[in-house]
Amino acid sequence: MKPSTRLSKMQESPIRKLVPIAEKAKKSGKKIYHLNIGQPDIETPAAFLEAIKSFDQKTIAYSFSQGEPSLIRAMIGYYEKHGIHFAENELLVTNGGSEALLFSIIATTDPGDEILVPEPFYTNYNGFSLPVGVTVKPITTSPMDGFRLPDLATLESYLTPKTKTVLLSNPGNPTGVVYTSDEVKRIAELAIKHDLFIIADEVYREFVYDGFEYTSFASVPEIEDRLLLVDSISKRFSACGARIGLVASKNHDIISGILKLCMSRLCVPTLEQIGAEALYSVPQTYFDTVNTEYRARRDIVYEALNQIDGVVCEKPRGAFYVVAKLPVDDAEKFAIWLLEDYENNGESVMFAPAAGFYATPGLGVDEVRIAYILNQDSLKRAMAILDAALKVYPGRKK
Amino acid sequence: MKPSTRLSKMQESPIRKLVPIAEKAKKSGKKIYHLNIGQPDIETPAAFLEAIKSFDQKTIAYSFSQGEPSLIRAMIGYYEKHGIHFAENELLVTNGGSEALLFSIIATTDPGDEILVPEPFYTNYNGFSLPVGVTVKPITTSPMDGFRLPDLATLESYLTPKTKTVLLSNPGNPTGVVYTSDEVKRIAELAIKHDLFIIADEVYREFVYDGFEYTSFASVPEIEDRLLLVDSISKRFSACGARIGLVASKNHDIISGILKLCMSRLCVPTLEQIGAEALYSVPQTYFDTVNTEYRARRDIVYEALNQIDGVVCEKPRGAFYVVAKLPVDDAEKFAIWLLEDYENNGESVMFAPAAGFYATPGLGVDEVRIAYILNQDSLKRAMAILDAALKVYPGRKK
Numbered sequence: 001m002k003p004s005t006r007l008s009k010m011q012e013s014p015i016r017k018l019v020p021i022a023e024k025a026k027k028s029g030k031k032i033y034h035l036n037i038g039q040p041d042i043e044t045p046a047a048f049l050e051a052i053k054s055f056d057q058k059t060i061a062y063s064f065s066q067g068e069p070s071l072i073r074a075m076i077g078y079y080e081k082h083g084i085h086f087a088e089n090e091l092l093v094t095n096g097g098s099e100a101l102l103f104s105i106i107a108t109t110d111p112g113d114e115i116l117v118p119e120p121f122y123t124n125y126n127g128f129s130l131p132v133g134v135t136v137k138p139i140t141t142s143p144m145d146g147f148r149l150p151d152l153a154t155l156e157s158y159l160t161p162k163t164k165t166v167l168l169s170n171p172g173n174p175t176g177v178v179y180t181s182d183e184v185k186r187i188a189e190l191a192i193k194h195d196l197f198i199i200a201d202e203v204y205r206e207f208v209y210d211g212f213e214y215t216s217f218a219s220v221p222e223i224e225d226r227l228l229l230v231d232s233i234s235k236r237f238s239a240c241g242a243r244i245g246l247v248a249s250k251n252h253d254i255i256s257g258i259l260k261l262c263m264s265r266l267c268v269p270t271l272e273q274i275g276a277e278a279l280y281s282v283p284q285t286y287f288d289t290v291n292t293e294y295r296a297r298r299d300i301v302y303e304a305l306n307q308i309d310g311v312v313c314e315k316p317r318g319a320f321y322v323v324a325k326l327p328v329d330d331a332e333k334f335a336i337w338l339l340e341d342y343e344n345n346g347e348s349v350m351f352a353p354a355a356g357f358y359a360t361p362g363l364g365v366d367e368v369r370i371a372y373i374l375n376q377d378s379l380k381r382a383m384a385i386l387d388a389a390l391k392v393y394p395g396r397k398k
Numbered sequence: 399m400k401p402s403t404r405l406s407k408m409q410e411s412p413i414r415k416l417v418p419i420a421e422k423a424k425k426s427g428k429k430i431y432h433l434n435i436g437q438p439d440i441e442t443p444a445a446f447l448e449a450i451k452s453f454d455q456k457t458i459a460y461s462f463s464q465g466e467p468s469l470i471r472a473m474i475g476y477y478e479k480h481g482i483h484f485a486e487n488e489l490l491v492t493n494g495g496s497e498a499l500l501f502s503i504i505a506t507t508d509p510g511d512e513i514l515v516p517e518p519f520y521t522n523y524n525g526f527s528l529p530v531g532v533t534v535k536p537i538t539t540s541p542m543d544g545f546r547l548p549d550l551a552t553l554e555s556y557l558t559p560k561t562k563t564v565l566l567s568n569p570g571n572p573t574g575v576v577y578t579s580d581e582v583k584r585i586a587e588l589a590i591k592h593d594l595f596i597i598a599d600e601v602y603r604e605f606v607y608d609g610f611e612y613t614s615f616a617s618v619p620e621i622e623d624r625l626l627l628v629d630s631i632s633k634r635f636s637a638c639g640a641r642i643g644l645v646a647s648k649n650h651d652i653i654s655g656i657l658k659l660c661m662s663r664l665c666v667p668t669l670e671q672i673g674a675e676a677l678y679s680v681p682q683t684y685f686d687t688v689n690t691e692y693r694a695r696r697d698i699v700y701e702a703l704n705q706i707d708g709v710v711c712e713k714p715r716g717a718f719y720v721v722a723k724l725p726v727d728d729a730e731k732f733a734i735w736l737l738e739d740y741e742n743n744g745e746s747v748m749f750a751p752a753a754g755f756y757a758t759p760g761l762g763v764d765e766v767r768i769a770y771i772l773n774q775d776s777l778k779r780a781m782a783i784l785d786a787a788l789k790v791y792p793g794r795k796k
Contacts, residue, residue, distance in 0.1 A: 001595060001624050003655040004508045004562075013661040016463055043456040052669065053451050058441040060639040060673075065414055095493050095641075097742060098663035111509040111531040127662030133509040133531045164402075183418045226399050241458040241668030243493075257401040263411035264525030265496035270639030271450065272667050275458075 003258050008069040010130050011323075014123050014356025018335055025339045031347040032339065033374060033382035036174065038320065040373040042238040042290055044279075051270050051278035053273040063267040066259055067093025067246070071273045074280035075231075075246055080337075084218045085247050090255055093268050097203050097232035097245035101167075102128040103258045104228040104247055108165040108197040109134045115199075116158055116166040118149060120323060120357035120364055122173045122201070137163070138359035143325055143367065146314035149183045155190050166191055169201035170217070172209060174323050174357050174369040176298075176316020178208050181215040188223045198223060203245075206287050209295045212317050224250040235320075237279040238290075244268065244276040273382040294320050297372040297379055304383035305370075309388060310397065322370050323354050329395035331355065331368045342389050349382045349389070366397075408528050412521055412754025412767075413659065418731055420748050426709050429745040431772060431780035436571065436718065438771040440636040440688055442677075449676035450669050461665040464657055465491025465644070470670045472678035473629075473644055480603075482616045485648050489651055491666050495630035495643035496622075499528040499565075501656045502626040502645055506563040506595040507532045513563040514556055515548060518721060518755035518762055519747050520571045520599070535561070536757035539603055541723055541765065544712035545573040547581045551589050564589055567599035568615070569606060572699045572721050572767040574696075574714020579613045596621060600631040601643075602717040604685050607693045610715050614730050622648040633718075635677040636688075642666065642674040692718050695770040695777055702781035703768075706788060708795065720768050721752050727793035729753065729766045740768045747780045747787070764795075 002008070015037050022032050039093045048183045066072070076086050094100040101124070109115060111133030117125055119138035120227060129136050139158050141147040149155070166187055179187075191198050199219035199386055209215045218229050232245035249255050298315075310327030328334040332353035342348050354367035372379055388397060400406070413435050420430050450516070464470070469491055473578040474484050482693055499522070507513060511529030517536035520621040527534050537556050564585055569576045577585075589596050598615035606612045609790050630643035647653050696713075699720060703709045708725030726732040730751035740746050754764035770777055788794060 001593070001649060003505050003652050006508055007505050007655040007658070009654070010658045012658055013463075019462075037460070039460050041457065044458045048458060049453065055447065056665070059439065060446060060637045061441045062435070062437050062638045064417075065411075079627045095497075096663065099493075102663070105406050105527045108402050110404055113402075124662045124664075128657070131504045131530060131662075133658060195399070236406075239458045239654075240460045241665065243667045251399060254399075254401050257405040257408070258407045260405070260410055260525070261529060263414045264522045264529075265494065265500070266522075267639065267641070269641045269667050269670050271669065 001221060006131055006133065008316070010127065011356065013127065015352045018339065018350065021336060021339045025348065029346065030343055033347065033349040033378055033385065035084070035370045035372070035374065035382055036350045036352040038235065038371045038373060039240055040238045040320070041375055042293070044239045045237060045282045045286060047278040048237070048239060048242070048275040049280060051077040052275045055271060057272055060270055063270045063273060065262040065267055067268060068273045068277065071277040074277045078280050080269065082216065084216060088252055089252070091246055091248040092255060092258055092262055093267055093273060094236060094245045094247055096243040097201065097230050098124065100230040100232070100245045101125065101199070101201065103261045104199045104230060105129055105134055105165070106132055107254050107258050108228065112162060113164045114160060114162040116151060116163060117167045119359050120174055120354055122169055123356050125167055127360065140360060140363065143312060143314060143323055147172065147177040149179065149186060152186055152190060155186065159194055163194070163196060165197040165199055167199040167201070169204070171204040171318025173319050174321045174352070176319050176321050178212055178214060178318035181213070184215045184217060184220065188220045191223055191226055197226050197228060199228045199230060201230045203230070203235050206236055206291060207294055207320055208318045209298060210317060226251065228254060232277055233276050237282065239276070239279065242272045242276060244272050275376050284315065294372070296376060298322070300376055300379045301370060301372045301383060304380070304387070305352050308387050312364065320372050322372070323367050325367050327390065327397045328366055328393060329397060331366055333395055334393055335368065337393060338389055344385045344388050347381070347385060349385045402723070404529055404531070408525065409754065411525065413750045416737065416748065419734060419737045423746065427744065428741055431745065431776055431783065433770070433772065433780055434748045434750040434770045436633065436769045436771060437638055438577045438633070438636045438718070439773060440691070442637045443635055443680045443684060445676035445679060446635070446637055446640070446673040450673045453672055454668060457507045458668055461668045461671060463660040463665055465666060466671045466675065468752055469675040472675045475774070476678050480614065483613060488648055488658055489646040490653060490656055491671060492643045492645055493666055494632060494641040495599065495628050496522065498628040498630070498643045498645040499523065499597070499599065501659045502597045502628060503527055503532055503563070504530055504659060505652050505656050506597065506626065510560060511562045512558060512560040513565050514561060515565045517757050518572055518752055520567055521754050523565055524757065534757050538758055538761065541710060541712060541721055545570065545575040547577065547584060550584055550588060553584065554562045554592070556582070557592055561592070561594060563595040563597055565597040567602070569602040569716025571602065571717050572719045572750070572752065574717050574719050574721070576610055576612060576716035579611070582613045582615060582618065586615070586618045589621055589624055595624050595626060597626045597628060604634055604689060605692055605718055606716045606765040607689070607696060608715060624649065626652060631674050631677055635680065637674070637677065640670045640674060642670050690769070694774060696720070698774055698777045699768060699770045699781060702778070702785070706785050718770050719764050720770070722768060723765050725788065726764055726791060727795060729764055731793055732791060733766065735791060736787055742783045742786050745779070745783060755758050
């Protein structure tokens with residue numbers, strides 16, 4: 001028997017689909033530098049495991065569907081420090097930012113509706129939309145101008161009567177773009193004028209470099225009734241495997257509606273919430289140190305890319321990704337070749353082919369997303385491997 | 399702005415919607431016996447926390463989207479002991495049985511399709527169907543005959559061209575019914591004859607009493623291509639707050655399709671999987687002890703109910719629930735009255751009104767689901783409170 005049409009239509013994650021090939025390469029003894037996935041090598045602050053290890057109840061019981069009240073208060077305290085104010089009944093704990101995105105899409109759309117997303121975009125936006133009957137309409141942006149958003153009239157040209165929601169990440173995954181205050185206001189204007197919801201994925205908020213001023217969608221009071229803020233501890237505290245996220249909104253109908261979805265899946269893991277709460281007590285110096293480290297990593301990757309003939313990329317201002325255009329026939333073929341057929345002193349490197357981050361067919365075929373999530377020495381070595389590999393890759397373009 | 403229609407149409411969980419009222423009662427100093435939710439007071443085997451406390455990696459990293467291979471092998475080993483054979487690529491770890499149900503529904507239906515579910519049913523089956531555009535069509539069963547399934551011709555009368563899937567729990571939540579081998583074969587025959595998928599929720603497999611023989615849907619070879627088995631560690635190991643479940647199928651298109659959904663949400667929490675794996679090593683004596691305890695609890699509740707005038711219920715053979723018809727005007731009003739207006743030496747009791755477990759309007763209005771998940775003394779006390787409360791409840795029916 002065949003699965004549903006919606007499942008058959010889903011594409012495999014461009015971040016994860018090459019994993020079996022990489023596992024095979026590693027089993028054969030090759031060392032692979034993983035720059036394909038946003039899995040940082042930064043240590044999770046010790047407070048996380050310490051809190052969990054001090055858990056002394058005998059039964060691992062259900063938690064509250066909305067999340068543990070003490071974790072919710074810790075999250076609210078975090079936003080207060082950023083000048084963003086949420087009440088306890090305006091924030092729900094979710095299974096990672098992933099579930100927050102899924103629930104936000106369900107909350108703002110019905111089957112057949114459309115959501116606008118600047119492309120290239122975090123590919124799972126599609127992975128959460130398709131299964132619930134929603135179509136992602138891409139607003140094309142380009143590496144040639146640093147993935148800037150188009151003007152209001154161009155944004156409006158993407159609207160149809162089915163458009164319900166604008167979904168975007170800021171800082172951007174996979175682009176590393178950080179929207180200017182003007183761009184944020186432009187999206188707000190679009191939403192107000194055409195009565196759209198905004199789902200703002202701000203999981204990379206701390207990852208902004210070069211003193212660039214960050215504008216949260218939650219700092220625009222005019223859109224508070226139409227904003228769903230999605231967040232996560234995964235990147236902020238290097239705790240990806242904890243799967244703790246949140247959705248916050250001042251629209252109480254939205255929050256009480258999403259709470260019904262939360263009730264359906266009963267709760268988020270109890271222990272992980274205890275660990276997450278402890279993370280919110282790490283001092284500001286933690287973020288400063290991590291930010292400095294990522295900036296150095298970005299500089300290594302960006303400068304190395306800039307020295308390779310035929311590579312095009314703009315210096316990313318945020319997150320920990322860069323999308324680079326490579327002088328190759330097909331970035332996916334190149335990525336597979338790197339894993340299966342290439343090695344440099346027994347080592348190779350793994351990227352995410354960027355075509356999977358575009359919804360428009362044909363775009364991004366010669367682009368890759370590079371996650372600069374390894375230590376500086378590993379990144380230098382990985383970029384040297386890329387440079388050497390491009391010199392001998394059979395599909396190299398002149 | 400108003401949420402989507404699908405979200406607005408969702409009902410609140412009958413299990414959880416009275417929680418705020420209960421919290422208020424508890425704050426006022428009243429002790430509440432919680433028989434509304436399947437949260438057992440049985441201790442989680444110590445192996446769970448011990449395994450997690452020995453975790454010594456510095457970074458809480460993403461796990462595999464399909465689940466940790468060692469956990470998958472432990473789950474397969476568990477099924478082998480029950481004569482059920484799955485290969486490693488036929489089983490995916492999920493965020494509780496909840497996510498396994500959601501993914502199974504998405505995998506077997508498209509928006510506008512229907513799934514058949516015997517009612518009363520675990521209310522969240524609706525909570526997973528509605529948001530993905532699917533309608534639950536109830537097959538009505540009744541407390542008057544112990545919730546037996548109707549014959550094949552009656553089952554067929556519920557079919558429409560939109561019917562894609564039969565979903566049922568066995569042992570049954572909320573009914574405590576355990577399907578006979580004949581009933582299981584009847585559902586299999588229905589599915590084969592009309593080309594339907596079967597989603598079998600078998601999370602209560604260990605909770606079968608009185609030596610009744612349990613028939614897993616996975617033991618029927620004729621339906622292996624159309625069967626999705628949903629399972630969870632929540633009840634089996636009294637680890638509800640761990641949120642570890644699974645979906646297994648011998649239909650490889652289904653599993654590789656659901657793996658795409660798993661990739662979208664990246665992974666299940668890393669630590670919880672480590673704990674879950676350890677649970678699969680507990681000896682058979684653990685299950686025997688727990689089963690004996692629940693049987694004793696069931697007997698206390700069933701015998702107490704039988705001695706109250708006007709109560710109708712059949713002795714449940716499985717799970718840890720009983721649906722009882724009470725001599726009251728409205729079971730939800732009665733439940734709220736118990737929390738807000740009644741006390742017996744400073745104590746009261748909380749049930750789940752059963753109407754929320756029926757999809758057919760008007761059914762179950764005077765029924766409650768009682769979860770016998772407290773120790774025997776607490777259950778005796780809770781049933782005494784129920785007896786006393788029914789004598790003075792203003793909406794008591796003669």
